[in-house]
Amino acid sequence: MFVDVVNYEDENAAEKFVKSLHNSGFGVLTHHPIKQSLVNRIYEQWYAFFQSQEKNDFAFSVEKQDGYFAPEISETAKGHTKKDIKEYYHVYPWGRIPDSLKDDILEYYALASELAAELLDWVEKYSPPEIAQKYSEPLSNMIKDTPNTLLRVLHYPPLTGDEEPGAIRAAAHEDINLLTILPAANEPGLQVQQKDDTWVDVPADFGTLIINIGDMLQEASGGYFPSTSHRVINPSGEEAMKSRISLPLFLHPRSEVVLSERHTQHSYLMERLKELGVKP
Numbered sequence: 001m002f003v004d005v006v007n008y009e010d011e012n013a014a015e016k017f018v019k020s021l022h023n024s025g026f027g028v029l030t031h032h033p034i035k036q037s038l039v040n041r042i043y044e045q046w047y048a049f050f051q052s053q054e055k056n057d058f059a060f061s062v063e064k065q066d067g068y069f070a071p072e073i074s075e076t077a078k079g080h081t082k083k084d085i086k087e088y089y090h091v092y093p094w095g096r097i098p099d100s101l102k103d104d105i106l107e108y109y110a111l112a113s114e115l116a117a118e119l120l121d122w123v124e125k126y127s128p129p130e131i132a133q134k135y136s137e138p139l140s141n142m143i144k145d146t147p148n149t150l151l152r153v154l155h156y157p158p159l160t161g162d163e164e165p166g167a168i169r170a171a172a173h174e175d176i177n178l179l180t181i182l183p184a185a186n187e188p189g190l191q192v193q194q195k196d197d198t199w200v201d202v203p204a205d206f207g208t209l210i211i212n213i214g215d216m217l218q219e220a221s222g223g224y225f226p227s228t229s230h231r232v233i234n235p236s237g238e239e240a241m242k243s244r245i246s247l248p249l250f251l252h253p254r255s256e257v258v259l260s261e262r263h264t265q266h267s268y269l270m271e272r273l274k275e276l277g278v279k280p
């Protein structure tokens with residue numbers, strides 16, 4: 001299979017997992033340490049938040065990029081003209097978070113960041129030596145005490161039939177960051193582009209964790225780890241009436257971390273945010 005499903009507790013989990021990341025840009029983990037009960041609670045609480053008007057009190061800050069991004073202003077993927085059909089909230093530990101939602105979401109942020117550091121150690125260990133020598137510092141060190149890692153709570157609303165023709169929940173894109181950690185969403189739809197340009201569903205049984213490479217790790221590894229295009233397609237029939245919630249954690253190095261000869265985290269991020277139209 002293009003994307004491998006790996007048992008986190010297996011003896012050779014690290015090697016298998018990193019191989020999948022190299023081959024497809026994606027890897028899926030079962031039996032991982034993130035509690036599903038916590039993820040479920042977050043899905044329920046934030047679904048209620050997106051249904052409420054309270055979200056409008058947390059409109060995002062252009063400068064800091066924390067808070068609520070309404071459907072009217074949410075992203076247009078690079079190279080696309082139609083807006084994605086989604087709304088989302090950017091959680092940073094230093095940013096604004098509704099009081100009643102703070103405890104669970106910050107617990108998740110900390111747990112997932114901790115797991116991410118371990119997964120970056122796996123990536124480092126199974127990078128070929130000529131690739132590993134490109135890393136300006138150990139990969140897990142790049143995210144140590146970083147203020148930049150972003151937890152995005154996404155809500156894809158039920159489809160009404162009035163959507164702009166051709167618009168989908170998340171148009172094909174690559175992630176900007178180092179690595180993304182994504183618990184399987186409560187509804188299907190996530191697809192990844194294969195080398196022959198065809199699209200396949202990412203294995204996303206409820207309870208699994210999906211990990212993918214972002215542009216910054218592609219940049220730091222000289223392309224050894226590919227930042228693969230992925231998208232979220234629109235459901236049809238009964239499924240179209242349902243909301244979909246997802247929770248990607250985008251791991252970002254500290255701003256001054258050197259990714260390559262061309263870029264630091266900061267210079268890379270600014271270039272990409274301008275392209276997305278969310279930063280002037």
Ligand SMILES: O=C(O)CCC(=O)C(=O)O
Nearest residue numbers: 154170185190232246248
């Ligand atoms: O909602 C999903 O399953 C994926 C979202 C995603 O790819 C993104 O926000 O970058």
Ligand SMILES: [Fe+2]
Nearest residue numbers: 173174175230
């Ligand atoms: Fe993505």
